[in-house]
Amino acid sequence: MSNLPTTLPAWLALLEARHAETVINMGLDRVLAVKERLQLAFTCPVIMVAGTNGKGSTCAMLESILLRAGYKVGLYIKPHFLDFNERARVNGELATDAQLVAAFNAVEAARGDTTLTYFEFTTLAIMGLLAGAGMDVVILEVGLGGRLDAVNVVDADVAIVTSIDIDHTDYLGDTREAIGFEKAGIFRAGKVAICSDPVPPQTLIDHAAAIGADLWLMGRDFNYSGDKQQWNYGGRSQRRNSLAYPSLRGANQILNACAALAALEALRIELPVGAQEVRTGLVTVELPGRFQVLPGRPTVILDVAHNPHAASALNQNLGNMGFHPYTFAVFGSMQDKDIDGVIAAMSEHVDHWCLATLPSPRSATASELAAKVQLVQEDKAERTINIFDDPAAAYANAVSRAGENDRIVVFGSFLTVAGVMAARKSSFH
Template identity: 50%
Template sequence: MTTPSKLPNGLAAWLEYIEALHPKSIAMGLGRVNEVKQRLHLDTIFPVIIVAGTNGKGSTCAMLERIYHEAGYRVGCYASPHLLRYNERVRVACQEVSDDDLCNAFAAVEHARQAVALTYFEFGTLAAFWHFAHAGLDVAVLEVGLGGRLDAVNVFDPACSIVTSIDMDHMDFLGNTREHIGYEKAGVFRSNVPAICGDMNPPASLLSHASQIHADLRLIGRDFSFKAQPQSWRYIADGTIADSDLPFPALVGDFQLMNASAVMAAIDVLQPQLPVNIDHITQGLNNVSLSGRFQKIAETPEVLLDVAHNPHAARALAGNLASSTCEGQTIAIFAMLADKDIPGVVAEVVEHIDCWYVADIDNVRGAKAVQLDEIIMQISPDAKVKKFTSVNSAYQQACLDVAENDRIIVCGSFFTVADVMKASPAIYSEH
């Protein structure tokens, strides 16, 4: 497809246009992105931190972004997917980039790509970095979309790379073992560049690749670690700047300390380029936020949102549900994409759910409520399940059925959480 004679008008039109550019939503490989990157002259003029991993990428990016922001740096952050607005994916100084700025960036990529057919994510990645290149940044944090080695983000050279965790997800593209997936994620490492791994049991493939390319590998449990205390935690590493107690991140879950430790390891190795002090770290951990990660949007009854969409993330969700008190029953508003490991997710959380309100997702990849019902009943024959044609209808019914001491957990997909966020907690004022 060639450049249209008239450019799209407005962000919605641009997003519709770039979604139709490539026949596939996912097309692994860096050739197309590299070609357009060179035409755009997107040289790395500020330190870049690349964050890959099965889970924990968003939390890690958010902590890095906030800590460097508190230290007075102008920070760009590129993350995906979004929940309500595409603008959530591209932030500068902890603020979403405007529609006009996104449209200008899209136009720059469109003029440069000529006949190269970019995927939606590839186009968006180049546009985000084009904006960053013109925004006077001090540092950019880039979240990998899928895998690492062949992800569009990986065309940029990092000052530091992080792999948060390795588990089973996107097997159609990354392989069906942790060893295959670990190799793909290790592809964000570079020779003689700091490479942080926050997985307690990294696959041999990740270790081998890091050794072969002579990456400066730092492993949690070997080179750095953490110690949880009743009201605080400590990051443990030789020569670290954080030699005092730190506040727990303002993101729920014990696993967040692993993410926060990887963040600290990155901050340590980048101190010569991006010095921060303990006050900046404390402020950053206190002020960090991330939508849809065990996020509470209402109380009495309590409503929680969690985008958990693979078994590893569901295991973390189960831990959060177990550690938070609920005097009544827990109702799950549950919808997932059909190409995800639905049985694996259900198995992780089933013991913590008293009633399932399963729903269709208005997406071509969405599983039907009847499929979800069948899977839940296979795993837990005595489960209580109600089926709905939409997430909104499931949520509204749950709001009518829920008692004051009950809680609602919305989970299974970014789409599921986004639908409830769009509905807003205003439903509760009518309950």
């Protein structure tokens, strides 16, 4: 054991090397076995959040409100943009390298000869770190699906499914009904299960009934009303009036805020939260890469929209922004996504495409993207399509061509947004 890495970068490199060989292995038996050996258990309420889109935003709102209310909050959120530490937040601060190295050492010691994927190993490590950090509440974001996700070896006190749309079809199935069933896998008997998708698949409703979960549905058990200035939440037994809109921009954020407030209503005995803390928490919440409008000109928007559902929300948000003569899109995508659907959803506002190949074997190449853009967008006279080897180069090209009243929207895979974030960071130093 003495030859284990002693730094976080070395640990991550080891895990990546080890798991280049490991296939995504469906099933939770291995993770459960290591969890038992770690004696991993939470002594505080756990909120688990799954969904195709909106889960990161919902987690961030819960964290922001609960921190404002004076609770010690642990958060596991994915993926990271620049530093792995972004995945583990202890009381609003990123976990330190030392905390993560200790957590990795603990999993390695408990693992024995059980193989774990990169994701399973790091999930157990971060959950172990949060379980031992003396938190009042822990918020866990689910990765793929729900039922077979490594996070699901923990029983949540409140489980939230934000939206159900088609993504990751290789693993989860290609209908909303199939995906809804996978997401509902985080529900537990006798515990509150919240779904903020306004049109929940029947499979999700049936699964909640079959296991005896207490299902709260948008529009039936909780809802919202409002005008341009403010909005109100109405739950089963709690109303919250004259709330400010969340600082995360976009029309869909109100559904995510409702899910967060429903979870707080469900936990109101264990974790009471006052009206002012809810208001302040919603107004101050921050989440990188979710319709994030950067200061300066031209306007730059970062958004990790990588499926048609998220892309049409991004397109709607762009339409609400006011006039910009030209819109430049920096776009890169993984091959397994519905790329045609994403491009179609965005084509209304994009004049100039700067397409990037991503640093991943699963990336679609920039030329593949260009061929798809050409099919969708043959009608725009002034449209241009350029291809680049990486997101930084695509972004540099957009910056060099955009006028100060234009806008640049960087979207697609997390790797697209992370590549541009890293390039911007290094150009400021």
